[in-house]
Amino acid sequence: MRSEASGDFVSAIRSYEKAAQISHSANLHGNLANLYFKMEDYGRSILNYRKALFLDPSNRDFSANLAFASEIAGIETNNQLTNGYFGSGSHFFWAIFAPTIFWCGLLVFAFLFFRRWVFVRFPWLAILWIATCVFSIWAMKTSRANQFLLSREIIALADMTKDQNQSGEIALRRFAGANSSSNTTVKAGESLFLDENQDGTLKSHESQSGEHWYLLRTRDSRKKGWVVENEIGWIVRQPN
Known part of the structure; x- marks a missing residue:
């Protein structure tokens, strides 16, 4: 891609994201992950490496790059699901x-x-x-x-509309609303899991402004809170 070769990573990412809305491939998400890593957007880099590995679990390059991106981002991988013998x-x-x-x-x-x-x-x-x-x-x-x-695992993402100089941590809020105080925070790139109601539906809320919020927790349930939709990315599919 010309924009990628010329160093215009923003245009290259935009083109790859448009392609990803039409079809998915391991190489496509691997390229996206590499570009986001160069842009120091480690959350979206980790998300796309996970998507690439979901499509091509035996790819050692993707596994090594995911481990490196997680290390750079300061992410503990024990909360991530692995695709081993019992994955x-x-x-x-x-x-x-x-x-x-x-x-x-x-x-x-x-x-x-x-x-x-x-x-x-x-x-x-x-x-x-x-x-x-x-x-x-x-x-x-x-x-x-x-x-x-x-199917319930998501990756925490930094809000792209915020100043890049701000903290890259994502707040897990007590209630579904931007004005709600936070229980705790997680780093961009951390794995979280969508919480469910007793009937199996996702615990979600739509605010008056049209924002969609989801109740999330870490795998060990030590951290829990509400996160707005644009601060998460799912690996397999968007929940209904």
């Missing part, structure tokens, strides 16, 4: 593996039973099968829980 991306594998192991084992034992094998002579086989079934079911449930968490 959200592994749920499909475990959802197939668990029932396959169960039914295959059951068929094997049924075959051995009709062949009049004495199971007492092979206790390790039954123990291994049961242990594998329990482990795979646990992995399936864990990956499903992480999949659900990912």
Whole structure:
């Protein structure tokens, strides 16, 4: 892109953001993340690296760049969801593996039973099968829980309309309103999770001025508060 090559990062970001509204790709979000990093907008850089990794989980460059951007921004990564063996991306594998192991084992034992094998002579086989079934079911449930968490994970973003010399921290407010005092603050780039009502809907509020507010918390629930929509960015999709 000419604007990127000439050093006009603002125009390049604008062009990439327009493209991202039409379609998504790992390289597109990776390029956006690199540009935001050069602009020292670490929150949006981290957000786009997370989007790129969601689309291409095995990309080591994106993983390394995300770790570096998080370090520069002073973000603790223990609140971020990872896409390892039990991450959200592994749920499909475990959802197939668990029932396959169960039914295959059951068929094997049924075959051995009709062949009049004495199971007492092979206790390790039954123990291994049961242990594998329990482990795979646990992995399936864990990956499903992480999949659900990912759908509710957002990244805190600095308000682009504010003076860049101001603090890059985002206030978690006691109530849904700009005049409300803050419970605490988080840094741009930190992971937060959308809170829910008992019926599964998001805890949100629309102010008289038309601003949308969401109730958010950190993964360990130590920090909680209301944040306006333009100070957050979701990784998977915009919540309804």
